[in-house]
């Protein structure tokens with residue numbers, strides 16, 4: 001297994017299957033309009049499967065399907081089936097906003113999807129609409145319900161905590177996740193491309209989330225074994241477990257074994273990277289599996305990215321990428337990179 005310049009292995013791949021989304025969350029897609037990836041550049045399922053094989057040859061054994069909103073991609077269970085049939089992929093997961101999940105949960109599970117993560121930032125309908133610009137909370141809750149009944153190995157709820165928007169719901173969301181047998185992970189608001197309204201004041205830090213929960217539940221026990229997963233896990237005195245992803249205030253670049261493939265085949269070595277390696281052209285020009293794997297190995301061996309740590313060290317931390325630059329290159333957007 002190849003290592004990068006900091007000795008980090010390549011283990012986990014996030015595959016974005018579309019840059020389109022059916023929500024407009026204020027922390028991700030707050031602008032009135034967007035430049036989309038050209039349709040002819042979007043990889044088809046066979047192309048994604050070939051790249052997955054090339055990555056697997058280089059050590060990837062965890063794949064997460066994401067987007068944009070992945071359930072907008074027609075026939076997604078077929079891709080899941082193709083990836084689930086590859087024994088090298090030990091862990092196959094999907095991140096969705098849940099809007100279209102009610103009708104797809106059973107088919108996704110039947111196709112072989114192991115785990116599912118649903119993004120949910122509020123349980124209040126008016127707030128959901130204000131935050132995501134569409135009145136879809138009932139659909140999301142139906143989707144979560146369907147997922148809970150579909151028999152996945154695990155269900156997670158991901159919540160981006162934003163001061164003044166939903167930080168008063170931390171405990172309610174925790175209780176909701178517990179009630180459906182899911183584990184919640186609170187995500188610090190990140191200043192990624194796309195988050196053009198970000199400010200440090202709006203970030204509710206890991207430390208503050210823990211302090212607030214300690215006030216309610218008493219001492220919180222840290223659980224060991226984060227391995228390379230981004231979430232640190234904790235247990236409350238009543239036994240409830242939850243996670244925190246502290247990418248903004250306590251980044252974990254040193255353990256990062258993750259990379260991202262955009263829907264048009266650009267391979268990004270860091271969520272904060274300005275550019276990546278185009279795999280679509282070599283793939284469409286007939287590169288063999290070994291040639292693709294070799295390309296991946298060579299580029300990974302040069303990886304020295306530690307984007308979140310560099311952001312932490314930047315003195316006047318402000319939005320990462322101005323709107324004009326985002327308009328010029330859709331690849332800089334969080335919704336293109338898959339989160």
Ligand code: SAM
Nearest residue numbers: 027028067068069095096097119189190195339
């Ligand atoms: N549409 C799917 C969903 O909503 O889960 C998948 C794509 S979305 C980009 C993946 C994750 O990125 C979501 O959980 C979302 O909340 C998170 N995300 C987007 N912008 C973020 C930001 N500025 N800070 C932290 N997390 C963010």
